[in-house]
Amino acid sequence: MELLVSDAKLVSGSRWLFVHSAAVFAFLYLPIAVLILYSFNGEGVGGFPPHHLTLDWYRTLFADRPIWDSVLNSLEVAFAAMVISLTFGVPAALALDRAQFPGKTLFRRLVLLPLILPGIITGLSLLMLFNVMGTKLSLMTIVLGHGTALISVATTEVFAGLQKLDRAQEEASLDLGANYWQTFWRITVPNLKLPIIGAALLIFTLSMDEIAVSFFLIGRDNTLPLEIWGRLRRGITPEINAVSTIIFVFSLVAIVFWYRLRVRGESAAEGGTR
Amino acid sequence: MGLTTNSEIVVRTTAEGAAGRAPLLRIQNVAKSFGKNVVLRDISLDVAEGEFLTILGESGSGKTTLLRIIAGFETASAGELWMGEERLDRQPPYRRRVNTVFQSYALFPHLTVEQNVAYGLRVAKRPEAEIVSRVGEALEKVKMSAHAKSKPSRISGGQQQRIALARALVNRPRLLLLDEPLSALDANLRRQMQVELKSLQREVGISFIFVTHDQEEAMVMSDRIALLRSGELEQVATPREIYGRPATAYAAQFIGHTNLLKGEVRGGVVRCGLLTWPAALPDGPALFSLRPENIRLAAGNVATAGRVRVRGTVRHQAFHGATELIRVECGDGMMLVVRTPGSGGPLDAVELEFSPTDAGLVRESPERI
Numbered sequence: 001m002e003l004l005v006s007d008a009k010l011v012s013g014s015r016w017l018f019v020h021s022a023a024v025f026a027f028l029y030l031p032i033a034v035l036i037l038y039s040f041n042g043e044g045v046g047g048f049p050p051h052h053l054t055l056d057w058y059r060t061l062f063a064d065r066p067i068w069d070s071v072l073n074s075l076e077v078a079f080a081a082m083v084i085s086l087t088f089g090v091p092a093a094l095a096l097d098r099a100q101f102p103g104k105t106l107f108r109r110l111v112l113l114p115l116i117l118p119g120i121i122t123g124l125s126l127l128m129l130f131n132v133m134g135t136k137l138s139l140m141t142i143v144l145g146h147g148t149a150l151i152s153v154a155t156t157e158v159f160a161g162l163q164k165l166d167r168a169q170e171e172a173s174l175d176l177g178a179n180y181w182q183t184f185w186r187i188t189v190p191n192l193k194l195p196i197i198g199a200a201l202l203i204f205t206l207s208m209d210e211i212a213v214s215f216f217l218i219g220r221d222n223t224l225p226l227e228i229w230g231r232l233r234r235g236i237t238p239e240i241n242a243v244s245t246i247i248f249v250f251s252l253v254a255i256v257f258w259y260r261l262r263v264r265g266e267s268a269a270e271g272g273t274r
Numbered sequence: 275m276g277l278t279t280n281s282e283i284v285v286r287t288t289a290e291g292a293a294g295r296a297p298l299l300r301i302q303n304v305a306k307s308f309g310k311n312v313v314l315r316d317i318s319l320d321v322a323e324g325e326f327l328t329i330l331g332e333s334g335s336g337k338t339t340l341l342r343i344i345a346g347f348e349t350a351s352a353g354e355l356w357m358g359e360e361r362l363d364r365q366p367p368y369r370r371r372v373n374t375v376f377q378s379y380a381l382f383p384h385l386t387v388e389q390n391v392a393y394g395l396r397v398a399k400r401p402e403a404e405i406v407s408r409v410g411e412a413l414e415k416v417k418m419s420a421h422a423k424s425k426p427s428r429i430s431g432g433q434q435q436r437i438a439l440a441r442a443l444v445n446r447p448r449l450l451l452l453d454e455p456l457s458a459l460d461a462n463l464r465r466q467m468q469v470e471l472k473s474l475q476r477e478v479g480i481s482f483i484f485v486t487h488d489q490e491e492a493m494v495m496s497d498r499i500a501l502l503r504s505g506e507l508e509q510v511a512t513p514r515e516i517y518g519r520p521a522t523a524y525a526a527q528f529i530g531h532t533n534l535l536k537g538e539v540r541g542g543v544v545r546c547g548l549l550t551w552p553a554a555l556p557d558g559p560a561l562f563s564l565r566p567e568n569i570r571l572a573a574g575n576v577a578t579a580g581r582v583r584v585r586g587t588v589r590h591q592a593f594h595g596a597t598e599l600i601r602v603e604c605g606d607g608m609m610l611v612v613r614t615p616g617s618g619g620p621l622d623a624v625e626l627e628f629s630p631t632d633a634g635l636v637r638e639s640p641e642r643i
Contacts, residue, residue: 168380171347174367175374176394176445186397190384 013238032248039241057238067243070227077142077203077214077223078207080199084147090196096155097162115152119212127216138219145217146207153206154199161195171251201258205251294357298323298481299344299449303368306339306505313339314505317353321483324394326475328484328492330528331502333600334565337485338377340502341451344483345374357448373442377458379434381426387437388413388422394445394451412444413476439471443478450475450486456491468494489529493517501525508639517565526563530599531599533569533610535562535633544630547608551582551630561636566599566613568632581627586610588621602626 042052061067069210091110096104126145127137135141169191173183189196211225218226224247228240288474297320306314313336321327331337342348344355346367355362362370373394381390391412394641395405415421416436421429426437435455442450452636456464456471475482486492491501492512501508509521520526523534537546539555546562577583586604600612602624612626 104566166378166380168376168378169382171345171367172374172376172380172382172441173393174347175345175372176441177368178393178397179366179368182397186393187382193384 081146123216157199203208328496467508
């Protein structure tokens with residue numbers, strides 16, 4: 001009897017849990033669903049339910065030069081920022097993991113600070129710096145802004161990877177006659193492949209949708225988020241929905257790709273320690 | 275018959291070669307401390323060509339640190355390492371003709387078994403044909419040719435161990451260091467690998483320095499054992515010597531079982547509880563080690579000539595199959611452990627006998643941190 005009662009409680013409990021999680025998921029994903037749905041809506045962004053499904057907005061979008069210019073700009077910026085932050089972030093992570101030097105704690109805090117610094121502060125201070133230096137604002141200034149602000153991301157990701165690395169492997173390499181440089185390229189880097197790719201993808205995405213820092217450093221050429229933001233002031237059109245949908249699909253593909261890579265890497269690493 | 279004698283002599287010379295020929299590796303007054311923490315104190319040790327030397331010690335005795343200093347992963351705080359005419363401790367690890375088998379094996383997970391073994395030769399830029407044949411040979415030697423194309427994560431611990439061995443030996447080092455390589459294996463595989471490792475060492479003729487905390491393993495495999503305790507060498511000797519003539523109380527207790535007898539020498543007679551026997555020793559306190567198998571249960575009432583005899587009560591009996599361990603109380607709270615070949619059943623009062631020559635004088639091992 002008692003068992004039945006507790007069973008009933010369990011059922012009602014799990015029903016509530018279900019409703020609760022459905023609500024949370026709806027809150028997270030409904031906006032995206034609406035965004036995608038209305039990119040196909042013939043009536044523009046108003047009206048419910050959407051009808052006259054059409055691909056017209058995609059056609060308009062593909063004919064829209066400024067949007068594609070901004071997409072291209074964003075890709076360029078993201079790529080350049082990724083290269084810059086990895087070039088500085090990976091050595092910083094290595095230094096944090098293995099070198100002992102005075103002021104190491106301070107160094108770590110300084111490297112990681114931009115992670116918690118509000119974008120407005122970073123953007124404003126960079127703007128003032130470029131003003132003082134007399135640098136003309138352009139995509140280049142955005143690249144520098146993103147690149148420096150995201151070094152901390154590269155450092156944290158790669159540092160986490162280094163912490164998991166079995167140091168005996170590097171010793172084994174030295175033991176087998178490889179010098180420090182050879183060991184780094186033949187053993188350390190291949191083992192850091194996953195964290196580095198992960199950091200690269202993360203930096204790329206963060207840069208792609210960055211708006212606060214870019215806002216201060218923008219020259220004549222817009223990045224995609226700024227272009228969208230600019231257009232929103234003139235009223236929303238489903239064209240924006242269309243470009244957002246395309247970005248969403250690409251991000252999804254990137255995430256799935258990254259996830260599969262990681263699962264494969266982790267199962268290999270687990271097997272290796274056994 | 276003549277052949278047997280010959281080979282015995284050969285074995286003995288390799289074991290005792292340390293004293294005769296110039297040693298392969300000379301460790302001179304090596305010390306190591308990490309900050310205020312002293313790990314090794316004044317270690318001097320020679321390793322002969324073709325010798326199987328075991329560094330035996332408990333965890334924290336500094337044995338792994340000593341091995342890492344030889345490999346070049348740690349720098350000694352003081353002392354020198356010489357390999358022939360070459361000052362080894364000034365060389366980086368990748369210039370030393372020393373290879374290591376790591377406790378965790380440290381195989382490279384992103385390379386196949388074959389590529390792992392080829393690593394040293396590839397880095398040394400040997401011609402590809404030579405690499406292929408030497409790697410093939412090495413894999414053959416450890417019976418792992420069938421797994422050449424596998425990733426290390428796909429093979430068992432015992433197999434990884436063999437690959438780690440092949441990866442080191444393929445470079446034909448002058449000295450191979452092994453850091454508790456068998457500790458991760460289960461008991462059966464472990465015994466099997468002990469035998470294999472030992473015969474492999476004889477076959478390749480390379481000097482091995484083997485680190486372990488397992489005294490039985492050390493006894494089975496080594497030409498000589500270097501017993502390390504709290505960063506100092508307690509005794510360096512062949513397994514037979516160290517077992518038969520332990521230098522210190524610690525050595526006697528760590529290697530096999532023993533009875534430590536605390537006695538007093540006066541006028542050429544040792545007095546130890548109820549036991550007395552003659553000994554040519556200076557007056558004063560003395561400590562003796564008496565192995566359980568050197569005490570035997572005596573029959574009859576008359577002591578055998580020249581033997582020490584004592585009566586006691588059996589407190590505990592443990593059956594071990596081939597032998598039996600008996601704890602006997604011999605008055606004055608003195609407890610003697612006796613190993614006998616099967617007593618045939620429960621015992622009560624017994625007569626014990628041992629020869630005074632089997633009670634070896636040992637040094638007291640002072641407490642260290």
